[in-house]
Amino acid sequence: MKLRPYQEQLVNELHTAWKDGYKAPCIVLGCGGGKSCIVAEIARRTTWNGKRVLFLVHRKELVDQIFRTFVRWGVLMDLCQIGMVQTFTRRLKKLPKPALIITDENHHSTASSYKRIYDYFPNVPRVGVTATPVRLNGDGLGDVNDKLIVGVSTKWLINHKCLAPYDYYAPCIADLTGLHTKMGEYVTADIEKAMIKNTVFGDAIKYYKSLANGKKAVCYCSSLKHSMATAKAFCNAGIKAVHIDGSTPKAERDKIISDFRKGDITILCNVDLISEGFDVPDCECTILLRPTHSLTLYIQQSMRCMRYREGKKAIIIDHVGNYARHGMPDDDRVWTLEKKKHKSVKKAEEEQSKKIKSCPECFFTFESPPPGTTPVCPHCGYVFPKAEREVEVDTEAHLIKVEGFKLDFTSPEDCHSYQDLLTYAKEHGYKKGWAFYQARNRGLLV
Structure with missing residues:
Protein backbone atom coordinates (compact mmCIF):
# COMPACT_ATOMS: atom_id res chain seq x y z
CA MET A 1 0.00 0.00 0.00
CA LYS A 2 1.41 3.36 -1.01
CA LEU A 3 0.26 6.92 -0.48
CA ARG A 4 -0.28 9.33 -3.33
CA PRO A 5 2.28 12.17 -3.50
CA TYR A 6 -0.10 14.78 -2.03
CA GLN A 7 -0.99 12.39 0.81
CA GLU A 8 2.68 11.67 1.52
CA GLN A 9 3.32 15.41 1.64
CA LEU A 10 0.68 15.83 4.36
CA VAL A 11 2.28 13.08 6.46
CA ASN A 12 5.68 14.74 6.06
CA GLU A 13 4.24 18.12 7.04
CA LEU A 14 2.72 16.50 10.13
CA HIS A 15 6.11 15.17 11.28
CA THR A 16 7.64 18.58 10.66
CA ALA A 17 4.92 20.20 12.78
CA TRP A 18 5.64 17.83 15.66
CA LYS A 19 9.37 18.57 15.38
CA ASP A 20 8.57 22.28 15.47
CA GLY A 21 6.83 21.82 18.81
CA TYR A 22 3.17 21.61 17.83
CA LYS A 23 1.25 19.09 19.95
CA ALA A 24 -2.10 18.76 18.18
CA PRO A 25 -2.10 19.49 14.43
CA CYS A 26 -5.17 18.90 12.28
CA ILE A 27 -4.87 17.59 8.71
CA VAL A 28 -7.45 19.12 6.37
CA LEU A 29 -8.30 17.28 3.15
CA GLY A 30 -11.53 17.27 1.15
CA CYS A 31 -13.98 14.38 0.96
CA GLY A 32 -12.62 11.62 -1.23
CA GLY A 33 -9.02 12.76 -0.80
CA GLY A 34 -8.05 9.61 1.09
CA LYS A 35 -7.94 10.64 4.75
CA SER A 36 -8.41 7.00 5.83
CA CYS A 37 -5.24 6.02 3.96
CA ILE A 38 -3.33 8.87 5.58
CA VAL A 39 -4.29 7.97 9.14
CA ALA A 40 -3.69 4.28 8.41
CA GLU A 41 -0.15 5.09 7.27
CA ILE A 42 0.45 7.26 10.35
CA ALA A 43 -0.80 4.42 12.58
CA ARG A 44 1.28 1.85 10.70
CA ARG A 45 4.51 3.80 11.14
CA THR A 46 3.76 4.41 14.80
CA THR A 47 3.00 0.78 15.65
CA TRP A 48 5.93 -0.53 13.64
CA ASN A 49 8.09 1.62 15.89
CA GLY A 50 6.65 -0.30 18.85
CA LYS A 51 4.42 2.55 20.04
CA ARG A 52 0.74 2.48 20.91
CA VAL A 53 -2.00 4.32 19.02
CA LEU A 54 -5.43 5.36 20.30
CA PHE A 55 -7.85 6.04 17.44
CA LEU A 56 -11.07 7.92 18.23
CA VAL A 57 -14.29 7.70 16.21
CA HIS A 58 -17.70 9.17 16.98
CA ARG A 59 -19.96 6.43 15.55
CA LYS A 60 -20.03 2.70 16.15
CA GLU A 61 -20.60 1.98 12.44
CA LEU A 62 -17.07 3.24 11.72
CA VAL A 63 -15.16 0.96 14.10
CA ASP A 64 -15.22 -2.23 12.01
CA GLN A 65 -14.74 -0.30 8.79
CA ILE A 66 -11.60 1.46 10.05
CA PHE A 67 -10.32 -1.77 11.60
CA ARG A 68 -10.46 -3.47 8.20
CA THR A 69 -8.67 -0.55 6.56
CA PHE A 70 -5.92 -0.60 9.18
CA VAL A 71 -5.42 -4.37 8.86
CA ARG A 72 -5.23 -4.08 5.09
CA TRP A 73 -2.68 -1.26 5.44
CA GLY A 74 -0.43 -3.28 7.75
CA VAL A 75 -1.06 -1.59 11.10
CA LEU A 76 -0.02 -3.77 14.06
CA MET A 77 -3.41 -4.02 15.72
CA ASP A 78 -1.99 -5.35 19.00
CA LEU A 79 -0.68 -1.83 19.49
CA CYS A 80 -3.70 0.05 18.12
CA GLN A 81 -7.05 0.57 19.85
CA ILE A 82 -9.98 1.78 17.75
CA GLY A 83 -13.17 2.76 19.47
CA MET A 84 -15.93 5.26 20.09
CA VAL A 85 -14.95 8.29 22.10
CA GLN A 86 -17.99 7.72 24.36
CA THR A 87 -16.65 4.29 25.28
CA PHE A 88 -13.10 5.44 25.93
CA THR A 89 -14.21 8.27 28.21
CA ARG A 90 -15.82 5.70 30.53
CA ARG A 91 -12.69 3.54 30.62
CA LEU A 92 -9.89 6.05 30.88
CA LYS A 93 -8.27 4.39 33.90
CA LYS A 94 -8.14 1.05 32.08
CA LEU A 95 -6.58 2.42 28.90
CA PRO A 96 -2.84 1.84 28.42
CA LYS A 97 -1.10 5.13 27.74
CA PRO A 98 -0.76 5.68 23.99
CA ALA A 99 2.15 7.33 22.21
CA LEU A 100 -0.24 8.97 19.73
CA ILE A 101 -3.93 9.89 19.69
CA ILE A 102 -5.59 10.11 16.26
CA THR A 103 -9.02 11.73 15.99
CA ASP A 104 -11.25 10.86 13.05
CA GLU A 105 -13.68 13.56 11.83
CA ASN A 106 -11.80 16.06 13.97
CA HIS A 107 -14.46 18.77 13.77
CA HIS A 108 -16.30 16.87 16.54
CA SER A 109 -13.34 17.10 18.91
CA THR A 110 -14.43 20.27 20.71
CA ALA A 111 -17.03 18.16 22.56
CA SER A 112 -16.36 17.55 26.25
CA SER A 113 -16.02 13.77 25.75
CA TYR A 114 -13.00 14.28 23.50
CA LYS A 115 -11.49 16.86 25.82
CA ARG A 116 -11.69 14.44 28.75
CA ILE A 117 -9.49 12.01 26.84
CA TYR A 118 -7.07 14.73 25.77
CA ASP A 119 -6.85 16.05 29.33
CA TYR A 120 -6.26 12.56 30.73
CA PHE A 121 -3.24 12.15 28.43
CA PRO A 122 -2.00 15.77 28.40
CA ASN A 123 1.51 15.03 27.14
CA VAL A 124 0.54 12.63 24.36
CA PRO A 125 0.87 14.13 20.86
CA ARG A 126 -2.28 14.16 18.73
CA VAL A 127 -3.42 14.53 15.16
CA GLY A 142 -8.34 26.51 18.21
CA ASP A 143 -9.62 25.04 21.49
CA VAL A 144 -8.27 21.58 20.58
CA ASN A 145 -5.76 22.08 17.75
CA ASP A 146 -2.67 24.26 17.44
CA LYS A 147 -1.94 24.00 13.71
CA VAL A 152 -4.95 20.08 -1.94
CA SER A 153 -8.34 21.61 -2.79
CA THR A 154 -11.43 19.78 -4.00
CA LYS A 155 -11.04 21.47 -7.36
CA TRP A 156 -7.50 20.03 -7.55
CA LEU A 157 -8.80 16.56 -6.73
CA ILE A 158 -11.38 16.87 -9.53
CA ASN A 159 -8.87 18.22 -12.04
CA HIS A 160 -6.41 15.41 -11.24
CA LYS A 161 -9.04 12.67 -11.53
CA CYS A 162 -9.16 11.85 -7.82
CA LEU A 163 -12.81 12.92 -7.69
CA ALA A 164 -15.50 12.94 -10.37
CA PRO A 165 -16.75 16.24 -11.82
CA TYR A 166 -20.38 17.04 -11.08
CA ASP A 167 -23.51 18.84 -12.21
CA TYR A 168 -25.57 20.58 -9.51
CA TYR A 169 -29.32 21.07 -9.79
CA ALA A 170 -31.55 23.09 -7.46
CA PRO A 171 -35.18 23.45 -8.59
CA CYS A 172 -35.77 26.41 -6.27
CA ILE A 173 -34.73 27.75 -2.89
CA ALA A 174 -36.97 26.71 -0.02
CA ASP A 175 -37.94 29.43 2.43
CA LEU A 176 -37.07 27.99 5.84
CA THR A 177 -37.78 31.12 7.86
CA GLY A 178 -40.70 29.48 9.69
CA LEU A 179 -38.66 26.54 10.95
CA HIS A 180 -37.17 26.54 14.45
CA THR A 181 -33.59 25.60 15.23
CA LYS A 182 -32.01 23.88 18.21
CA MET A 183 -28.26 23.74 18.77
CA GLY A 184 -27.82 25.22 15.30
CA GLU A 185 -29.80 22.52 13.47
CA TYR A 186 -33.37 22.61 12.22
CA VAL A 187 -35.82 20.88 14.57
CA THR A 188 -36.75 17.47 13.16
CA ALA A 189 -40.46 17.86 13.92
CA ASP A 190 -40.60 21.15 12.03
CA ILE A 191 -38.78 19.69 9.03
CA GLU A 192 -41.21 16.77 8.97
CA LYS A 193 -44.15 19.15 8.77
CA ALA A 194 -42.52 20.95 5.86
CA MET A 195 -41.21 17.92 3.99
CA ILE A 196 -43.55 14.97 4.66
CA LYS A 197 -45.88 15.85 1.79
CA ASN A 198 -46.70 13.94 -1.37
CA THR A 199 -45.85 16.97 -3.47
CA VAL A 200 -42.27 16.77 -2.26
CA PHE A 201 -42.05 13.07 -2.96
CA GLY A 202 -43.51 13.56 -6.39
CA ASP A 203 -41.04 16.32 -7.10
CA ALA A 204 -38.06 14.28 -5.92
CA ILE A 205 -39.13 11.38 -8.10
CA LYS A 206 -39.79 13.63 -11.10
CA TYR A 207 -36.37 15.27 -10.92
CA TYR A 208 -34.61 11.97 -10.34
CA LYS A 209 -36.27 10.52 -13.45
CA SER A 210 -35.48 13.65 -15.42
CA LEU A 211 -31.86 14.11 -14.35
CA ALA A 212 -30.53 10.73 -13.20
CA ASN A 213 -32.99 8.04 -14.25
CA GLY A 214 -31.63 4.56 -13.51
CA LYS A 215 -28.47 5.82 -11.79
CA LYS A 216 -27.65 4.62 -8.28
CA ALA A 217 -28.38 7.38 -5.78
CA VAL A 218 -28.16 8.14 -2.07
CA CYS A 219 -31.05 10.22 -0.73
CA TYR A 220 -30.69 12.26 2.49
CA CYS A 221 -33.90 12.89 4.42
CA SER A 222 -34.92 14.94 7.44
CA SER A 223 -35.92 12.11 9.80
CA LEU A 224 -36.30 8.34 9.95
CA LYS A 225 -40.01 8.67 9.24
CA HIS A 226 -39.34 10.91 6.27
CA SER A 227 -36.65 8.53 4.97
CA MET A 228 -38.92 5.50 5.16
CA ALA A 229 -41.77 7.39 3.49
CA THR A 230 -39.44 8.58 0.72
CA ALA A 231 -38.19 5.05 0.06
CA LYS A 232 -41.79 3.86 -0.14
CA ALA A 233 -42.69 6.66 -2.57
CA PHE A 234 -39.81 5.74 -4.89
CA CYS A 235 -40.86 2.08 -4.76
CA ASN A 236 -44.43 3.02 -5.60
CA ALA A 237 -43.06 4.83 -8.64
CA GLY A 238 -41.33 1.65 -9.78
CA ILE A 239 -37.86 2.61 -8.55
CA LYS A 240 -36.29 0.14 -6.12
CA ALA A 241 -35.42 2.09 -2.96
CA VAL A 242 -34.61 1.00 0.60
CA HIS A 243 -34.35 2.88 3.90
CA ILE A 244 -31.29 2.23 6.07
CA ASP A 245 -30.32 3.62 9.49
CA GLY A 246 -28.09 2.94 12.49
CA SER A 247 -30.57 0.50 14.01
CA THR A 248 -30.69 -1.67 10.89
CA PRO A 249 -29.23 -5.09 11.91
CA LYS A 250 -25.68 -5.54 10.62
CA ALA A 251 -26.54 -8.60 8.52
CA GLU A 252 -29.45 -6.77 6.90
CA ASP A 259 -27.58 -5.29 -3.30
CA PHE A 260 -26.90 -1.60 -3.88
CA ARG A 261 -23.43 -2.46 -5.19
CA LYS A 262 -24.88 -5.03 -7.60
CA GLY A 263 -27.59 -2.64 -8.78
CA ASP A 264 -30.50 -4.62 -7.31
CA ILE A 265 -31.29 -1.52 -5.24
CA THR A 266 -31.24 1.85 -7.01
CA ILE A 267 -31.72 4.35 -4.17
CA LEU A 268 -30.57 4.26 -0.54
CA CYS A 269 -32.64 6.55 1.70
CA ASN A 270 -31.20 7.61 5.07
CA VAL A 271 -30.83 10.57 7.42
CA ASP A 272 -27.20 10.90 8.50
CA LEU A 273 -25.88 7.33 8.42
CA ILE A 274 -24.26 7.48 4.99
CA SER A 275 -22.22 10.57 5.75
CA GLU A 276 -19.02 10.92 7.71
CA GLY A 277 -16.66 8.10 6.88
CA PHE A 278 -19.39 5.56 6.14
CA ASP A 279 -18.28 3.28 3.33
CA VAL A 280 -20.84 2.78 0.59
CA PRO A 281 -20.35 1.54 -2.98
CA ASP A 282 -19.99 3.98 -5.83
CA CYS A 283 -23.07 5.95 -6.80
CA GLU A 284 -23.64 8.67 -9.37
CA CYS A 285 -26.28 10.81 -7.72
CA THR A 286 -27.10 12.38 -4.36
CA ILE A 287 -30.55 13.73 -3.53
CA LEU A 288 -30.72 16.33 -0.75
CA LEU A 289 -34.10 16.52 1.00
CA ARG A 290 -32.82 17.84 4.32
CA PRO A 291 -31.96 21.49 5.00
CA THR A 292 -28.91 21.94 7.23
CA HIS A 293 -26.90 24.75 8.77
CA SER A 294 -23.89 22.42 8.98
CA LEU A 295 -21.25 22.98 6.30
CA THR A 296 -19.67 19.67 7.31
CA LEU A 297 -22.89 17.71 6.82
CA TYR A 298 -23.58 19.46 3.53
CA ILE A 299 -20.12 18.70 2.14
CA GLN A 300 -20.19 15.07 3.29
CA GLN A 301 -23.63 14.41 1.85
CA SER A 302 -23.52 16.38 -1.39
CA MET A 303 -20.15 14.88 -2.40
CA ARG A 304 -21.12 11.28 -1.68
CA CYS A 305 -21.59 10.65 -5.41
CA MET A 306 -18.21 12.06 -6.47
CA ARG A 307 -16.00 8.98 -6.13
CA TYR A 308 -13.91 8.90 -9.28
CA ARG A 309 -14.58 6.62 -12.23
CA GLU A 310 -13.40 7.16 -15.80
CA GLY A 311 -16.02 9.09 -17.77
CA LYS A 312 -18.30 9.62 -14.79
CA LYS A 313 -20.26 12.85 -14.21
CA ALA A 314 -21.81 13.00 -10.74
CA ILE A 315 -25.28 14.54 -10.28
CA ILE A 316 -26.31 16.46 -7.15
CA ILE A 317 -30.00 17.30 -6.83
CA ASP A 318 -30.55 19.84 -4.03
CA HIS A 319 -34.25 20.18 -3.22
CA VAL A 320 -33.78 22.38 -0.14
CA GLY A 321 -31.40 25.11 -1.22
CA ASN A 322 -28.42 24.00 0.87
CA TYR A 323 -26.06 25.48 -1.72
CA ALA A 324 -27.43 28.97 -0.93
CA ARG A 325 -26.27 28.57 2.66
CA HIS A 326 -22.90 26.98 1.98
CA GLY A 327 -21.84 27.56 -1.63
CA MET A 328 -20.88 24.83 -4.09
CA PRO A 329 -19.20 21.62 -2.84
CA ASP A 330 -15.86 22.44 -4.48
CA ASP A 331 -15.69 26.10 -3.50
CA ASP A 332 -12.26 27.17 -2.28
CA ARG A 333 -12.51 27.87 1.44
CA VAL A 334 -10.08 29.56 3.80
CA TRP A 335 -9.73 27.71 7.09
CA THR A 336 -8.53 29.13 10.38
CA LEU A 337 -8.24 28.02 14.00
CA GLU A 338 -9.67 31.31 15.20
CA LYS A 339 -13.20 32.26 16.07
CA LYS A 340 -14.98 34.18 13.35
CA LYS A 341 -16.88 37.43 13.52
CA HIS A 342 -20.43 36.22 13.16
CA LYS A 343 -23.05 37.68 10.87
CA SER A 344 -26.70 36.85 11.19
CA VAL A 345 -27.66 33.61 9.48
CA LYS A 346 -30.12 35.44 7.23
CA LYS A 347 -27.57 38.01 6.09
CA ALA A 348 -24.94 35.34 5.43
CA GLU A 349 -27.41 33.27 3.40
CA GLU A 350 -28.49 36.30 1.37
CA GLU A 351 -24.87 37.17 0.62
CA GLN A 352 -24.12 33.60 -0.42
CA SER A 353 -27.23 33.41 -2.62
CA LYS A 354 -25.93 36.36 -4.64
CA LYS A 355 -22.91 34.29 -5.67
CA ILE A 356 -24.92 31.39 -7.11
CA LYS A 357 -27.46 31.26 -9.93
CA SER A 358 -30.10 28.64 -10.70
CA CYS A 359 -31.34 28.43 -14.29
CA PRO A 360 -35.18 28.80 -14.49
CA GLU A 361 -35.25 26.69 -17.67
CA CYS A 362 -33.21 23.57 -16.76
CA PHE A 363 -32.52 24.28 -13.05
CA PHE A 364 -28.75 23.85 -13.54
CA THR A 365 -26.93 25.62 -10.69
CA PHE A 366 -23.66 27.47 -11.26
CA GLU A 367 -21.49 30.30 -9.99
CA SER A 368 -22.50 33.81 -11.01
CA PRO A 369 -20.22 35.51 -13.55
CA PRO A 370 -18.27 38.67 -12.63
CA PRO A 371 -20.29 41.87 -12.11
CA GLY A 372 -21.27 43.54 -15.37
CA THR A 373 -21.37 40.22 -17.27
CA THR A 374 -24.65 38.83 -18.60
CA PRO A 375 -25.24 35.42 -16.97
CA VAL A 376 -25.67 32.54 -19.43
CA CYS A 377 -26.54 29.01 -18.30
CA PRO A 378 -23.61 26.75 -19.27
CA HIS A 379 -25.97 23.77 -19.48
CA CYS A 380 -28.78 24.93 -21.77
CA GLY A 381 -27.64 28.36 -22.95
CA TYR A 382 -30.47 30.32 -21.31
CA VAL A 383 -29.60 34.04 -21.19
CA PHE A 384 -30.66 35.71 -17.96
CA PRO A 385 -32.45 39.07 -18.30
CA LYS A 386 -30.72 42.03 -16.66
CA ALA A 387 -33.26 42.26 -13.83
CA GLU A 388 -33.03 38.54 -13.01
CA ARG A 389 -30.56 38.93 -10.17
CA GLU A 390 -32.80 41.24 -8.15
CA VAL A 391 -35.90 39.11 -8.67
CA GLU A 392 -33.98 35.92 -7.84
CA VAL A 393 -32.62 37.24 -4.57
CA ASP A 394 -36.02 38.56 -3.48
CA THR A 395 -37.69 35.28 -4.36
CA GLU A 396 -35.15 33.18 -2.54
CA ALA A 397 -35.17 35.29 0.59
CA HIS A 398 -38.84 36.17 0.98
CA LEU A 399 -41.31 34.64 -1.44
CA ILE A 400 -40.83 30.88 -1.66
CA LYS A 401 -42.76 28.93 0.93
CA VAL A 402 -41.88 25.41 2.11
CA GLU A 403 -44.58 23.76 0.05
CA GLY A 404 -42.36 21.29 -1.72
CA PHE A 405 -41.47 21.94 -5.35
CA LYS A 406 -44.76 21.09 -6.97
CA LEU A 407 -44.73 21.47 -10.76
CA ASP A 408 -48.01 19.83 -11.80
CA PHE A 409 -50.58 22.55 -11.06
CA THR A 410 -54.17 21.65 -11.95
CA SER A 411 -55.39 25.21 -11.44
CA PRO A 412 -54.03 28.58 -10.27
CA GLU A 413 -55.40 27.76 -6.81
CA ASP A 414 -52.70 25.08 -6.51
CA CYS A 415 -50.04 27.79 -6.71
CA HIS A 416 -48.79 29.06 -3.34
CA SER A 417 -45.97 31.41 -4.35
CA TYR A 418 -45.00 33.85 -7.09
CA GLN A 419 -42.57 31.24 -8.42
CA ASP A 420 -45.42 28.69 -8.61
CA LEU A 421 -47.50 31.20 -10.56
CA LEU A 422 -44.63 31.87 -12.96
CA THR A 423 -44.29 28.14 -13.56
CA TYR A 424 -48.04 27.76 -14.11
CA ALA A 425 -48.06 30.73 -16.51
CA LYS A 426 -45.18 29.29 -18.51
CA GLU A 427 -46.81 25.84 -18.76
CA HIS A 428 -50.07 27.39 -20.00
CA GLY A 429 -48.55 29.98 -22.30
CA TYR A 430 -49.56 32.99 -20.18
CA LYS A 431 -47.57 36.17 -20.09
CA LYS A 432 -45.44 36.93 -17.03
CA GLY A 433 -47.65 39.89 -16.23
CA TRP A 434 -50.43 37.43 -15.38
CA ALA A 435 -48.35 35.83 -12.64
CA PHE A 436 -47.35 39.21 -11.22
CA TYR A 437 -50.98 40.38 -11.16
CA GLN A 438 -52.13 37.16 -9.44
CA ALA A 439 -49.32 37.28 -6.88
CA ARG A 440 -49.97 40.93 -6.04
CA ASN A 441 -53.69 40.35 -5.54
CA ARG A 442 -52.98 37.40 -3.23
CA GLY A 443 -50.43 39.33 -1.17
CA LEU A 444 -47.55 37.07 -2.22
CA LEU A 445 -45.32 39.99 -3.19
CA VAL A 446 -43.80 41.83 -0.25
Missing part, protein backbone atom coordinates in the same frame (compact mmCIF):
# COMPACT_ATOMS: atom_id res chain seq x y z
CA GLY A 128 -6.91 14.95 13.75
CA VAL A 129 -8.27 14.67 10.22
CA THR A 130 -11.28 16.37 8.70
CA ALA A 131 -12.57 17.90 5.48
CA THR A 132 -14.09 20.86 7.35
CA PRO A 133 -12.15 22.15 10.39
CA VAL A 134 -15.00 24.26 11.64
CA ARG A 135 -17.68 24.09 14.31
CA LEU A 136 -21.36 24.41 13.49
CA ASN A 137 -21.34 28.08 14.50
CA GLY A 138 -18.46 28.81 12.13
CA ASP A 139 -15.68 28.98 14.73
CA GLY A 140 -12.33 27.34 14.16
CA LEU A 141 -10.91 24.49 16.25
CA LEU A 148 -3.82 23.31 10.46
CA ILE A 149 -2.07 21.28 7.79
CA VAL A 150 -4.16 21.95 4.68
CA GLY A 151 -3.99 19.62 1.69
CA ARG A 253 -27.37 -3.66 6.36
CA ASP A 254 -24.59 -5.68 4.70
CA LYS A 255 -27.18 -7.29 2.44
CA ILE A 256 -28.62 -3.88 1.49
CA ILE A 257 -25.17 -2.47 0.71
CA SER A 258 -24.34 -5.57 -1.32
